[in-house]
Amino acid sequence: MSHSKVVIIGSGPAGHTAAIYLARGELSPVMYEGMLANGIAAGGQLTTTTDVENFPGFPDGVNGTELTDKFRAQSERFGTTIVSETVSKLDLSSRPFKFWLEGAEDGAPLTADCVILATGASARRLHIPGEEKYWQAGISACAVCDGAVPIYRNKPLAVVGGGDSAAEEAQFLTKYGSKVYVLVRRDKLRASPIMANRLLSNPKVEVLWNTVAEEAQGDGKLLNNLRVKNTVTGDSSDLQVNGLFYAIGHIPATDLVKGQVELDAEGYLQTINGTPHTSIPGFFAAGDVQDKVYRQAITSAGSGCQAALLAMHYIEELEDQKSN
Incomplete structure (x- = not known):
């Protein structure tokens, strides 16, 4: 699959929530969940947590890995294509956006009309x-x-x-x-x-x-x-x-976009007015990669939903332009 309408990079609560919304919206999203990207298993920070007791819907708590497995199953159920590889290079300078997978940087790029970056941040x-x-x-x-x-x-x-x-x-x-x-x-x-x-x-x-x-x-x-x-x-x-x-800070996984999009002094993606909008139309940021305040699974999931809704609107506008 060389071209996709929407690509999600990252596989935590933000990425999977975006995938669920996009898949149900029949946009056939492709998620690159990463192969130990940033030293963390697919699923992100939740996979390093044992019991999660503050995610709604689980009154007895839920194991972090079990919760990410449920996210993944739900994404797949609605038609998300999940690729267990790491995106190592991303070019946002032209449309469609271009990206390459780890080990294939010298080959032809894969392309996407819209990209949601949900690569998270890892605790120091x-x-x-x-x-x-x-x-x-x-x-x-x-x-x-x-x-x-x-x-x-x-x-x-x-x-x-x-x-x-x-x-x-x-x-x-x-x-x-x-x-x-x-x-x-x-x-x-x-x-x-x-x-x-x-x-x-x-x-x-x-x-x-x-x-x-x-x-x-x-x-x-x-x-x-x-x-x-x-x-x-x-x-x-x-x-x-x-x-x-x-409590010594987090490291946002923004190496993919350094020099291409606005980052703050700590390396977090700068978004517009608290939304997943970035300075590049069609490129959205969701979850801890742009959130240094809350950093909770539920807030990440919420921003994943926002990013998906914005991506749907962006794709609709793109298709309207093509048909006119």
């Missing part, structure tokens, strides 16, 4: 010893997603980061944890004054200045200790916590 990690072992078993990059999980209830928790996100996540976790330590690499917070004041005045929060995480330790099943180091003295010590939350 520390990559400390023990991180892989206790990922989603005490270590998370989303307090809002995981903070209410029973393993964190009434337990001491730690947040890494010094910006607004870290302050917000720490405040959120005080609802569930017995105490929240905030590990700040420097001797001051980067957070805005109002967020910093809220954090520092919360009796359940203790900020550990000039402190970095060295190693995650546990009983083999769950995290129960964190080795930390003071960056001034060089001394290491133990911090007994049952949860470690990273």
Whole structure:
């Protein structure tokens, strides 16, 4: 299939919601779900999550991988063609848009009238010893997603980061944890004054200045200790916590379009007035690739719906122009 009306790049909640709407609209969308694109399995960040308890329709919660499998099955049921390959090059300079798959960059391009980019953003990690072992078993990059999980209830928790996100996540976790330590690499917070004041005045929060995480330790099943180091003295010590939350930012997967479309200072796609519209007509952005505020499965799904409706309208206008 060398030409498609609509191509979706990415396979998380945004991409699949767009696919479902487009397929039901009989536009025969083609989704390139990626083969470990950005180091994450097809399905995106949800595949790195165990229990999802805040997605509507699942009162008992649902496993992250199971939820993405359901998204995929629904997309296919309505006629989406899903290709398990990674788009490695995208040219938005002419119409139709051109793109190439990984390993075939020297060949003839594939083309599309409309492209929805839903490649997401991946949480920055520390990559400390023990991180892989206790990922989603005490270590998370989303307090809002995981903070209410029973393993964190009434337990001491730690947040890494010094910006607004870290302050917000720490405040959120005080609802569930017995105490929240905030590990700040420097001797001051980067957070805005109002967020910093809220954090520092919360009796359940203790900020550990000039402190970095060295190693995650546990009983083999769950995290129960964190080795930390003071960056001034060089001394290491133990911090007994049952949860470690990273709040050190995300990396949006926008390499495909760098230099072609507007990105902000952090690399997120700039969209127009909070819609999936970008500065290029017919090229839409949905999900975490353009959202650095909410980053939830449900908000990604919502923007995927918006992108699909806009894409339908764009294709209709294109076809009207061709027929006139």
